[in-house]
Amino acid sequence: MARRRLFTPGPTEVPWQVREKMSRPLIHHRTDEYRKIQGETIEGLQWLMRTKNPVLLLTCSGTGAMEASLVNLTRPGDQVLVTVVGKFSNRWKEIAEAYGLDVVAVEARWGDPVSPRDVAAALDANPDVKIVFTTHAETSTGVLQDVKTMTQLAHKHGALIVVDAITSLCAEEVETDAWGLDVVIGGAQKGVMIPPGLAFLTVSDAAREGMERAGHPVYYFDLVRALKSYEQGDTPWTPGIASVVGLHESLAMLKAEGLENVKARHAANARATRAAVQALGLELLASAPANCTTPVVFGEGRADTVRKHLNDVYGLRVAGGQAQLKGKIVRIGHLGHYFEADMLMLMSAFESTLKDLGMVDSVGRGVEAMFGEYHQK
Amino acid sequence: MARRRLFTPGPTEVPWQVREKMSRPLIHHRTDEYRKIQGETIEGLQWLMRTKNPVLLLTCSGTGAMEASLVNLTRPGDQVLVTVVGKFSNRWKEIAEAYGLDVVAVEARWGDPVSPRDVAAALDANPDVKIVFTTHAETSTGVLQDVKTMTQLAHKHGALIVVDAITSLCAEEVETDAWGLDVVIGGAQKGVMIPPGLAFLTVSDAAREGMERAGHPVYYFDLVRALKSYEQGDTPWTPGIASVVGLHESLAMLKAEGLENVKARHAANARATRAAVQALGLELLASAPANCTTPVVFGEGRADTVRKHLNDVYGLRVAGGQAQLKGKIVRIGHLGHYFEADMLMLMSAFESTLKDLGMVDSVGRGVEAMFGEYHQK
Numbered sequence: 001m002a003r004r005r006l007f008t009p010g011p012t013e014v015p016w017q018v019r020e021k022m023s024r025p026l027i028h029h030r031t032d033e034y035r036k037i038q039g040e041t042i043e044g045l046q047w048l049m050r051t052k053n054p055v056l057l058l059t060c061s062g063t064g065a066m067e068a069s070l071v072n073l074t075r076p077g078d079q080v081l082v083t084v085v086g087k088f089s090n091r092w093k094e095i096a097e098a099y100g101l102d103v104v105a106v107e108a109r110w111g112d113p114v115s116p117r118d119v120a121a122a123l124d125a126n127p128d129v130k131i132v133f134t135t136h137a138e139t140s141t142g143v144l145q146d147v148k149t150m151t152q153l154a155h156k157h158g159a160l161i162v163v164d165a166i167t168s169l170c171a172e173e174v175e176t177d178a179w180g181l182d183v184v185i186g187g188a189q190k191g192v193m194i195p196p197g198l199a200f201l202t203v204s205d206a207a208r209e210g211m212e213r214a215g216h217p218v219y220y221f222d223l224v225r226a227l228k229s230y231e232q233g234d235t236p237w238t239p240g241i242a243s244v245v246g247l248h249e250s251l252a253m254l255k256a257e258g259l260e261n262v263k264a265r266h267a268a269n270a271r272a273t274r275a276a277v278q279a280l281g282l283e284l285l286a287s288a289p290a291n292c293t294t295p296v297v298f299g300e301g302r303a304d305t306v307r308k309h310l311n312d313v314y315g316l317r318v319a320g321g322q323a324q325l326k327g328k329i330v331r332i333g334h335l336g337h338y339f340e341a342d343m344l345m346l347m348s349a350f351e352s353t354l355k356d357l358g359m360v361d362s363v364g365r366g367v368e369a370m371f372g373e374y375h376q377k
Numbered sequence: 378m379a380r381r382r383l384f385t386p387g388p389t390e391v392p393w394q395v396r397e398k399m400s401r402p403l404i405h406h407r408t409d410e411y412r413k414i415q416g417e418t419i420e421g422l423q424w425l426m427r428t429k430n431p432v433l434l435l436t437c438s439g440t441g442a443m444e445a446s447l448v449n450l451t452r453p454g455d456q457v458l459v460t461v462v463g464k465f466s467n468r469w470k471e472i473a474e475a476y477g478l479d480v481v482a483v484e485a486r487w488g489d490p491v492s493p494r495d496v497a498a499a500l501d502a503n504p505d506v507k508i509v510f511t512t513h514a515e516t517s518t519g520v521l522q523d524v525k526t527m528t529q530l531a532h533k534h535g536a537l538i539v540v541d542a543i544t545s546l547c548a549e550e551v552e553t554d555a556w557g558l559d560v561v562i563g564g565a566q567k568g569v570m571i572p573p574g575l576a577f578l579t580v581s582d583a584a585r586e587g588m589e590r591a592g593h594p595v596y597y598f599d600l601v602r603a604l605k606s607y608e609q610g611d612t613p614w615t616p617g618i619a620s621v622v623g624l625h626e627s628l629a630m631l632k633a634e635g636l637e638n639v640k641a642r643h644a645a646n647a648r649a650t651r652a653a654v655q656a657l658g659l660e661l662l663a664s665a666p667a668n669c670t671t672p673v674v675f676g677e678g679r680a681d682t683v684r685k686h687l688n689d690v691y692g693l694r695v696a697g698g699q700a701q702l703k704g705k706i707v708r709i710g711h712l713g714h715y716f717e718a719d720m721l722m723l724m725s726a727f728e729s730t731l732k733d734l735g736m737v738d739s740v741g742r743g744v745e746a747m748f749g750e751y752h753q754k
Contacts, residue, residue, distance in 0.1 A: 006405055011618060014403050022619075023400030026391050026572055028383055028694055059574050060437050061614040064597040076594075099594045189615065195403055197436050197574045197617035217453075217476045217593065220441040237438040238566065240574035241388060242399075242619075317405055 002315025007346050009139045009167060009293035009319055011189035011196055012336030014246070017253060018194055022246040029241050035233050037248050044251030045200055048169060048192070048259065049184055051176035053202040056226045059240040062166040062187035065199035067095050068221035069162050069183045070133065073207065075215030076100040079128040081159070083107075083114040083150075085143055087322045088164065089135035096133065099216060104129060110325060111285045111295075113138075113145040116153060123157045131210075132161045136168035137290035140322045142331065144172060144290035148179050155180060160210055166190055166199075170254065171266035171291040171335050182207040188243060190292075191266075193250045193336045198243040203227065266291040269334040269343050272373040276347045277332075279369030280360060285329055292335040293319070303330050306353055313356065314349035340374050379692025384723050386516045386544060386670035386696055388566035388573055389713030391623070394630060395571055399623040406618050412610050414625050421628030422577055425546060425569070425636065426561055428553035430579040433603045436617040439543040439564035442576035444472050445598035446539050446560045447510065450584065452592030453477040456505040458536070460484075460491040460527075462520055464699045465541065466512035473510065476593055481506060487702060488662045488672075490515075490522040493530060500534045508587075509538045513545035514667035517699045519708065521549060521667035525556050532557060537587055543567055543576075547631065548643035548668040548712050559584040565620060567669075568643075570627045570713045575620040580604065643668040646711040646720050649750040653724045654709075656746030657737060662706055669712040670696070680707050683730055690733065691726035717751050 006013050027034050038057070045055040058065050070092075074080065079102040082092040096103045104126045108114045123129055132154040136147050147163055154161040162183040165174050170191025176184050182204040189196040203211070203223065211224050220237065229236045254262050270291035274284055277296050285295035298306060304320055307330050311317050319331040332350070334343060347366045354360040383390050404411050415434070422432040435442050447469075451457065456479040459469040473480045481503045485491045500506055509531040513524050524540050531538040539560040542551050547568025553561050559581040566573040580588070580600065588601050597614065606613045631639050647668035651661055654673050662672035675683060681697055684707050688694045696708040709727070711720060724743045731737040 004402070004404075006403065008405055010615070011403050011405060019400040019402070023396040025381070025396075026383065026388050026566075027381075028385055028388060029573075031694070060441070060597060061616075063614045064437070067597045095596045098596045098599075189403075189618075195617065195619035196406075196615045197620060219472045219475045220437060220444045221597075222475075237440045238387070238573045239438075240572065241566075242572035243574055317408070 002313065004315040004317065007316055007318050007333045007338070009331055009333040009335055010187070012193055012333060013338070014193055014195055015250065015253065015337045018246045018249045021249040022242045024245070026241055029239050034241065038239070038244055039233055041244050041248045041251060044248070044255065045186070048251065048254065049174060049176045049186065049202055050178065051184070051202050053176065053204050054227060054230050055200050055202050056223060056230060057235060057239060057244065058199045058201070058221070058226075059197065059237065060199055061196055062164070062185065062199050063091060064221065065185045065187070065201050066091060066164060068223055069185060069201060070095050070099060071216045071218050071221055072211045072214050072223040073131055073160065073162065073183070074099065074101055077102060078130050079104060079126060081106065081119070081122055081126070081129045081132045083119065083134045083145060085113055085135070085145065086110050086138035086140035088140055089138050092133040092135070092164070110141050111143065111287060113143050113288045116146050116149040119150055120153050123153055123159070129157060129159050132159055134161065135164040136174065137172060137292050139167045139293060140325065142286040142290050142293045142295045144168070144288050147181070148175070151179050151181060160207055167292045167335060168290065170262055173263065176202050180204070188247070191335050192247055192254070194243055194246040198240050198247065265339065266335065268374060269338055270294060272343055272370040273332055273334055273347070275373040276366035276370040279365045280351065280354065293331045293333045295321070295329040295331045297329055301327060303328055305357060306330055309357060310349060310353045314353065316346055316349050344370060379690065381692040381694065384693055384695045384710045384715070386708055386710040386712055387564070389570055389710060390715070391570055391572055392627065392630065392714045395623045395626045398626040399619045401622070403618055406616055411618065415616065415621055416610055418621055418625045418628060421625070421632065422563070425628065425631065426551055426553045426563065426579055427555065428561070428579050430553065430581050431604060431607050432577050432579050433600060433607055434612060434616060434621065435576045435578070435598070435603070436574065436614065437576055438573060439541070439562065439576050440468060441598065442562045442564070442578050443468060443541060445600055446562060446578060447472050447476060448593045448595050448598055449588045449591050449600040450508055450537065450539065450560070451476065451478055454479060455507050456481060456503060458483065458496070458499055458503070458506045458509045460496065460511045460522065462490055462512070462522065463487050463515035463517035465517055466515050469510040469512070469541070487518050488520065488664060490520050490665045493523050493526040496527055497530050500530060500536070506534060506536050509536055511538065512541040513551065514549060514669050516544045516670060517702065519663040519667050519670045519672040521545070521665050524558070525552070528556050528558060537583055544669045544712060545667065547639055548647075550640065553579050557581070565624070568712050569624055569631070571620055571623040575617050575624065642716065643712065645751060646715055647671060649720055649747040650709055650711055650724070652750040653743035653747040657728065657731065657743045670708045670710045672698070672706045672708045674706055678704060679736070680705055682734060683707055686734060687726060687730045691730065693723055693726050721747060
């Protein structure tokens with residue numbers, strides 16, 4: 001049985017340094033020792049998210065943080081705009097509908113981002129839109145959206161903007177303060193390389209004001225209460241202590257690498273993967289590719305055969321398609337703790353898989369293209 | 378600096394076997410390997426909670442699971458009964474009020490349980506009560522409530538009963554099916570000895586029917602959706618993979634010990650601690666003591682002095698009082714992975730602390746009483 005590794009868009013591999021820290025005896029959360037770790041972790045997230053705004057830690061998956069932002073910023077009947085370009089951005093629509101909001105959905109083909117022009121037109125046609133809920137990198141399609149421009153449009157309209165950056169953090173520019181993002185949401189099992197179970201979000205002054213006027217019942221996800229606890233260096237409920245200890249370590253690793261280097265590494269991994277896939281004559285799904293994951297289009301049925309073979313024979317797990325893309329794509333994850341050697345390993349096993357399955361005649365073109373991309377002058 | 382250990386009612390010490398399993402490379406959740414672990418973990422929870430009902434895993438703290446049960450079982454304006462005997466049982470009242478319910482609160486002095494007679498009278502006076510939300514063991518006061526009798530009263534009234542057993546599981550009889558409990562809630566960092574960040578709850582057939590008729594907006598905590606995923610061996614959102622892996626291991630440890638032995642061990646630890654505290658001439662807070670934690674009453678200010686000294690000099694962390702009991706009590710935790718030698722260590726250091734602070738003349742009476750309780754014929 002082959003040694004197994006994850007090349008999935010989430011969960012991503014958790015570095016041994018992080019797992020080692022998380023495996024130490026638990027410390028109690030109402031202690032100075034824990035408060036120091038939590039405080040430094042929040043500072044680390046502010047560094048990562050490029051913001052001076054408060055960053056709230058929530059014990060839940062990323063979906064919980066999405067719901068928390070929406071519940072705390074809206075009242076029933078409020079008009080909001082969502083951008084739907086895949087499974088996870090569609091979740092904004094689902095949550096907004098669950099809470100009885102008036103939803104303006106701007107959609108694009110799965111594989112494309114929404115056009116800022118379409119967003120501008122939708123805002124013009126819907127003057128009551130109070131908040132734009134959008135997705136920076138759509139995990140199900142590997143597409144990057146132009147959040148910076150959407151923010152300008154939203155603010156010009158007098159609306160707030162809430163950004164799901166769960167899959168873009170570490171891999172893309174996320175300039176919370178410079179772009180004026182009101183809420184930015186991140187999650188555990190992605191670029192910050194810890195196991196799932198923790199989410200976090202930033203809150204701008206304008207978002208905080210909005211939260212104080214919001215109008216749904218809420219308790220566990222009450223962000224006004226969480227902000228009050230935050231000011232005391234605390235959380236309203238027992239925090240995910242081990243997750244925070246792990247995040248403290250992973251942020252230290254990212255800081256040691258340097259944020260520009262982290263982003264450049266993700267960009268290089270993504271470019272090299274795309275170059276290799278194209279050299280193999282395969283089709284890329286995303287017209288505006290993000291650096292988190294590279295979806296590769298296969299004929300119906302073949303995607304899952306490739307994925308299964310790569311896992312069973314070579315021990316490397318990549319993701320498949322979801323919802324309307326089920327069975328049609330393979331998603332190669334390169335968000336997180338992946339370096340050139342890891343990607344070369346993945347690509348050589350990927351090519352070997354295609355050769356095993358009779359889908360290519362020889363092995364090496366993908367690796368050659370990948371090497372060329374990493375080492376171009 | 379002394380070697381540190383937790384004797385807190387939660388988080389409790391995480392056994393090294395559990396930490397070791399949790400520190401292994403992460404597995405992906407959409408795999409047969411993970412589904413097998415999750416399936417066995419759910420079977421283990423059914424064994425622990427004495428039920429054939431579905432057990433849902435939620436990625437949140439215990440408070441999130443409390444809210445989930447309430448949101449999924451009620452409509453705005455519904456009349457519900459809550460029992461308020463301390464900080465955590467009061468949370469039922471807070472959540473119910475946040476959701477606009479008509480709350481009938483049966484209260485008792487912090488240190489006592491509510492009397493089933495008071496519950497019966499409140500139900501008689503309020504024929505519209507649809508659900509009773511109660512707390513089995515109240516962590517803030519160490520009090521055990523008579524859930525079995527309350528269940529009979531609730532059912533006779535035609536109401537469902539939802540039980541917060543977060544602190545009672547492993548330490549007390551929790552007979553979900555035999556008593557007919559509709560929803561039973563458990564949490565990670567308590568008797569099941571894993572780090573905080575996971576909660577779970579059982580759903581009876583009647584509760585499931587109630588959930589299908591409920592009427593609040595909900596998404597992350599949508600238990601009808603979670604039940605559908607459950608039937609596929611799945612969860613609606615990314616689960617706390619490492620937490621489930623840890624819980625799988627801790628349940629295996631509890632099973633190897635045997636459920637009756639686990640409960641008898643907790644009962645013995647609690648009896649021995651109470652005997653020692655009384656031998657030292659100190660006052661116990663709880664009139665109906667639970668086996669999870671033993672709160673000891675001190676004069677104003679002295680409780681925190683004792684707690685700090687025991688931590689700083691001997692490395693053993695116990696909990697203090699909360700809300701109206703702040704500064705007035707010390708809570709010795711013995712829920713989780715604590716055996717006779719652990720309790721003897723705690724008690725000898727506790728006595729030594731009292732001697733250091735001039736509160737007793739000699740050391741040994743507490744340990745003697747504790748030993749006597751463990752070894753009585």
